[in-house]
Amino acid sequence: MGMRLWKDMQQIVGAGFTHDTGLPTWFEVAKATFLQETYQKWLLYKDDCVKMIETELVPQGGLFCNRTFDRYACWPDTPADSMVNISCPFYLPWFDKVSQGVVRRSCGPTGIWDEDDNGQVWRDKSQCEDELEVTAQELWLKQLMVSFRMLYTIGYSLSLSTLTMALIILLSFRKLHCTRNYIHANFFLSFILRAVSVIVKDTMLERHWGREIVKHSDVSDMLSHQAAIGCRIAQVMMQYCVLANHHWCFGEALYLYYVLIASVFIDNNKLLPYICVGWGMPVLFVVPWVVMKLLKENKECWAFNENMNYWWIIRCPILFASLINFMIFLRVIKVILSKLRASSNQRGYPDYKLRLAKATLTLIPLFGIHELIFIFATDEQTTGLLRYIKVFFTLFLNSFQGFIVAVLYCYANKEVRSELKRKSHNWRTEAVLMCCGQ
Structure with a gap:
């Protein structure tokens, strides 16, 4: 299980929250609730993917990349030398904003998932990322919390x-x-x-x-x-x-x-x-x-x-x-x-x-x-x-x-x-x- 994915997961559960100590308890409560809800949705997504992997029939004939769950998204069997697009995972906290987006993987001509320069399986999830825009109100709130602390x-x-x-x-x-x-x-x-x-x-x-x-x-x-x-x-x-x-x-x-x-x-x-x-x-x-x-x-x-x-x-x-x-x-x-x-x-x-x-x-x-x-x-x-x-x-x-x-x-x-x-x-x-x- 890749450390890269769990760093992605940490960014998901940490997005939009301050780590300042000494703030009112309800900030920690919000963060805890946010983490637990996201994790529970991720577990549900993973279970659905495991069921798909275990129950779907294997394609007959030709080379293809095997179905897999890379801890971020669920990938089906994909014909060699082709690109596969799947919907953004529903467990993402900002899923409502990226529900029309897709995450992509490329299956090589030999039936092996393409890798990037670092030796990791290549994946394009740019359409599933949330554009974290810091509004004036959010900036004011952060400054206020720092002042309170x-x-x-x-x-x-x-x-x-x-x-x-x-x-x-x-x-x-x-x-x-x-x-x-x-x-x-x-x-x-x-x-x-x-x-x-x-x-x-x-x-x-x-x-x-x-x-x-x-x-x-x-x-x-x-x-x-x-x-x-x-x-x-x-x-x-x-x-x-x-x-x-x-x-x-x-x-x-x-x-x-x-x-x-x-x-x-x-x-x-x-x-x-x-x-x-x-x-x-x-x-x-x-x-x-x-x-x-x-x-x-x-x-x-x-x-x-x-x-x-x-x-x-x-x-x-x-x-x-x-x-x-x-x-x-x-x-x-x-x-x-x-x-x-x-x-x-x-x-x-x-x-x-x-x-x-x-x-x-x-x-x-x-x-x-x-x-x-x-x-x-x-x-x-x-x-x-x-x-x-x-x-x-x-x-x-x-x-x-x-x-x-x-x-x-x-x-x-x-x-x-x-x-x-x-x-x-x-x-x-x-x-x-x-x-x-x-």
Whole structure:
């Protein structure tokens, strides 16, 4: 089976798709679906050809080239010293455009198929090739996807670096060890794991669908369950990390709610309930989703949701946490507003509205309020320009949210800054004493 043909096949299944990593899942889904449908049609074409080869009668008398299937087209017995034309194979994705075209072969005077200069059987398939015209819209879309990738790569890289340093700071200084900062530390860790899991998932998808096709078994291997194990595990881990990130966002909201509003009902020094909410509850939703995928949609890398009802197993807790966070956000803002008003009346501070706006903007990334912008604009409901707008805001806000949270609740935190200044002063003093001692 020729490598030349399978390079042709790879061009077929790869035509019109970008191999950029980090793009929204539906690009990988489209590519996977495209490959599988083309391969299934090719298998059907091959089976029909094999039946023809086995059942048709052999011509009587004279020289002729034997019927054959060259992995691209099905060729009948052909008289010597003649040209044979057959219709373009129906499995070609662009068959509608070339249905009137033909692919040709030449049978030599000795009854052997003619070869080209490279020793391969000559074949003219120019009429069956698709003219890939890059339109202005396609060029714009490609540039848009490259911009999206650059955007959220910068966002996640910046978030990873700032969150990692913020996590080290919170855990290194003993005076910063308290329930509030422990919750912040777990929240930071959930952002880190979310960013890493998204990057790993994209890499695994690209590795799975970007492999080179050089022989017959490569396509079937690519579509097998064994080949998809790695990207499925990455998909599961990403879903868990995304859920954990939302649940730790929910935990942050609960802690602030109990501190400001319902402190008499809970012991705020206990971290275990928040750990159960942040790291434990996502398991209750990821496991059923995995079971339903195994039983009902066990295809490729589990990136495509044929039955959206199963996807609600993941979507529901995220929507629920976002809505509860929004209600807590409103309650907390109301409490802050009343306290600022009382303080301004007692001390004569007229700028309480500015302070309220500052507090509101500070709480938005902590509570994940930005999730409500497209909370009801689901993937199956958004098309065209609205979909690109949603993708942009989702990628931008999700990738930079970790950076914003790290800055607001670590680097800009007065307690953290004073501790860093104190430690820095102590280190300088120790350095001076060591120098003087020497």
